[in-house]
Amino acid sequence: MKNYIKANEWNIIEEGFDPHLNKISESIFSIGNGRMGQRANFEETFSGETLQGNYIAGVYYPDKTRVGWWKNGYPEYFAKVLNAANWIGLKIKIDHEILDLNTCTVTHFKRVLNMQEGYLERSFIAKLTSGKQLQVHAKRFYSIVDDEAGALQYSIKALNFAGTIQITSFTDGDIQNQDANYDEKFWNEVSGAVSDNIAFLTLQTKKTFFEVCTATQVFIQKNNKPVAIKPASTHREKFVSHLAVTDVVAGDSIVLHKYAVQVSSENHPKDKLQHISEQLLHKIVAKGFNNMLEEQAAAWAAKWETSDIVIKGDVKAQQAIRFNIFQLNQTYTGKDARLNIGPKGFTGEKYGGSTYWDTEAYCVPFYLSTSAQEVTRNLLIYRYKQLDKAIENAQKLGFTDGAALFPMVTMNGEECHNEWEITFEEIHRNGAIAYAIYNYIRYTGDADYLAEYGLEVLIGIARFWKQRVNWSAAKNAYVMLGVTGPNEYENNINNNWYTNTIATWCLKYAIEAATYVKDNQPHVYQKLVQKLQLDEFAEFSSWNAIVKGMYYPASTELGVFLQQDGYLDKEQTLVSELASEHLPLNQKWSWDRILRSCFIKQADVLQGLYFFEDDYDKDTLRRNFDFYEPRTVHESSLSPCIHSILAARLGNQERAYQFYLRTARLDLDDYNNDTEDGLHITSMAGTWMSVVEGFAGMRVRDNQLKFSPFLPDSWESFSFTINFRVYVLNIKIGHEQIIISNKSAEAITIKVFDKDYTIAAETVIYIVHKEKIVNIVA
Incomplete structure (x- = not known):
């Protein structure tokens, strides 16, 4: 059992970087929006142990079954949800050194999954072998408002050096599922295009012929002024990228914003994927990173309610x-x-x-x-x-x-x-x-x-x-x-x-x-x-x-x-x-x-x-x-x-x-x-x-909600909200009383410890000592 996640009511927090725990953290800090999702891989190069993972719902590959001998009725394949194109990729080069947390000295490392507002952020200070130090802060999310889109912000501050920083922002579709039965790669390239600060990469799955277009747009500023971005001079199959080069001195800050959309033929015509991705990309870029993040927080607030x-x-x-x-x-x-x-x-x-x-x-x-x-x-x-x-x-x-x-x-x-x-x-x-x-x-x-x-x-x-x-x-x-x-x-x-x-x-x-x-x-x-x-x-x-x-x-x-x-x-x-x-x-x-x-x-x-x-x-x-x-x-x-x-x-x-x-x-x-x-x-x-059916003892019997709650000794109270038919109830279990709020427009009758209680619309009742209502408050 590991015990390195810091206790916090709304955040999952990792402090200090241990490369031996990295794959565990990549799982724990994953993000998604129901349409797609992603492990908490680093944006920058990482040569240590990692499982790069970006997944699109509904897109799969029928990987040939691997068995020693065949039996009648055996399925011919095992369906794999595919590791799709990695759109978050950044290669950061400081003069002749690549930023890689596996090869440099890492201090002040902190990774936070903000569950209340639905985003992942990470910060650290890296000391390269040359002694150059830089401070990085990254934040990204998959939008649940625009559920085919995601965005990231990546900030770099030069702490003690003057030199040249080269940033390659890329989408890499030349990836492989770790669980591939025969070490096969499951994607073929349909098309790739790079112009100005926009890149498109369309891939097609083998056998099932799903197509996914990943489109990105990148903006970079140094000290709040735009940095020139150009299509990378090199191009290879299933890979598109942009390049930015700028000189820095100690104290300079570079901020990169990268917007991405991933649209699939499950939801759109194949011949229109790039056009649709371009339209959606334009929409989210017009919103801007901060506005998208505010929308994300509001949408998550509704879910938490x-x-x-x-x-x-x-x-x-x-x-x-x-x-x-x-x-x-x-x-x-x-x-x-x-x-x-x-x-x-x-x-x-x-x-x-x-x-x-x-x-x-x-x-x-x-x-x-x-x-x-x-x-x-x-x-x-x-x-x-x-x-x-x-x-x-x-x-x-x-x-x-x-x-x-x-x-x-x-x-x-x-x-x-x-x-x-x-x-x-x-x-x-x-x-x-x-x-x-x-x-x-x-x-x-x-x-x-x-x-x-x-x-x-x-x-x-x-x-x-x-x-x-x-x-x-x-x-x-x-x-x-x-x-x-x-x-x-x-x-x-x-x-x-x-x-x-x-x-x-x-x-x-x-x-x-x-x-x-x-x-x-x-x-x-x-x-x-x-x-x-x-x-x-x-x-x-x-x-x-x-x-x-x-x-x-x-x-x-x-x-x-x-x-x-x-x-x-x-x-x-x-x-x-x-x-x-x-x-x-x-x-x-x-x-x-x-x-x-x-x-x-x-x-x-x-x-x-x-x-x-x-x-x-x-x-x-x-x-x-x-x-x-x-x-x-x-x-x-x-x-x-x-x-x-x-x-x-x-x-x-x-x-x-x-x-x-x-x-x-x-x-x-x-x-x-x-x-x-x-x-x-x-x-x-x-x-x-375990909480709702166990500790609260909630059941549905004869078209009626029933509760038989208890409170764990180490808790002061617990509460939750239930949607039941046309009703919305909030139930709070304390050591001395049970508080039930009927947030509905109609009265409801429920059982608590086998006794009936009728709760009027928009009314709160208090049940004390598991026996009686001592007060009713509108």
Whole structure:
């Protein structure tokens, strides 16, 4: 675990430069705007260890699968979100020396991610080998107002020398993904042009033929007077640049402003990319850097108004939750239903940056409560639009008649994950997508979604489960063989309790949804029956038979659900009994040893108890939690949040807080020694869940919000805002009272500790000692 980030409520701060931490910091200080994003690479030359990363949403490359031998049904490629052209590049040359923080002496280094206003800045003093010293201050951002644009300001001050400074400002498209399977470069140049202080570089991806035009315009001043800029005399493929040369004496200051736009053929006609980029570039240059920065601050203020969690009394906890919320908001905005949330967002290349089940299981609750309803609706529509591909994916594995298997990893709906135990067996992902539809309708009340989109998806998923189970004469029950549950430290197992449970839930919900649409929109329902060739009686009867006849492994002796058949055959060792040198298992043990152990990567049975907690009493929850948590190594970033929420539900406040700390500062403190690969964006939503669903105990039951809050001992209070249907509520939890503000135009009735409270429009209530309202203030 690292501990070099300074505690601050609104800023992520690094003081002092340690090149060994640089790749970690590049991830932590990443910036984005939902349309594109960038790691916190230095603008100037850096010859040390770095992962240059600039990513454009929706643009990908189908990198050929790298496997030793082929299996039927394997996807032919793994989709990679591409490392795109690096537009921030500056080469600073002082006489004959290049400014490079890997080769010079660096002092007064400070890097700050301003989360409140949405920008990154960095300052330092560099001493070159010649003894010349210069002071640098850099600031940049990706605009969330003009979401195809970014800008940077780079200031250089000569401290103790007279000489010549040469600045080359460039866009470099000759880059390579670190995770390329065969060390291939994925871009070809379409065109490049440089004139005056403007440069254009248009690249095209191989195979997929996406085109991206990157346009930049540069302005340089010395002591507030313009410096001449000219196109660089050298030109190479996939590279454009400008050059400025000026003499300086000690005390002189040079300020460079660089504006950039990145427009892609995903959003614009290919033959108009350069023209559109030129227009947008003109627009942002006319605004100017400072005005763009003011717009950025105002836009971020609006985001924070609906999504902020305010924690009093614990600066590190406050910093952590805001960091997680900040990264979620700059990864996905919901403006474009073609986009989704990759596990690394715009911060790295691991996992291909594609869509996983994390979106439905972990991110949906965050966006439901903090954004407009359309944002989550777009996340669901994303899957609906890929239903045909999900049916094709199932067909490749031998399923028929409209059965749909949504992919484990995808960019366009096709499965592109190539580990057999995941691709073929981690089929519980289907259940998470169905659950997200249910969760969305439960939260928003938008039952029309079923008729418009949801029912068709649910029927495809139900048809898959129907064909995936088989009847066991030995058990006199339906069984599910050869699966991988959420615990990926178990592969090719039989009767994973969570998978069996969510499969039968999906079958029940599909029937309920069909009945609702049939009763409320019969014309739509009849069209769907014809389109899907749905035999209601036969199919629903077979689904009901599986619901009633499914086998669920359990231990009557222990009073717990068994993760899968044979789980108790394993040696039952607890994590607390492992010596520290064995952890993390995935870095210290062979895969064979892990698979034979009882150790659990993340919530599995407990994932099901989180989704369906209302179906089980507290004693059942407690017995399973007390059995499985001590066997869980939490080596998935998705694990601590589920355990935190369940611990809170069981009244174990200390454990709930411990799990929260682990998930909240997972990346900031580099708990798993993997932050350098990129941030764990989807698990950041779990941090929000730990506070709102865990500490505040928020649930939606019977169309009503319920809260059962507690306050961690080290906090003075915490508060958050919730968008629920037509209502906006602010909830503040203190040691002695709960304050709930209804900022809506209508009254709302909620439950707090199972007692009803009606809050009039634009009214604040105070609940003291968890019992009564002592005052109502308009």
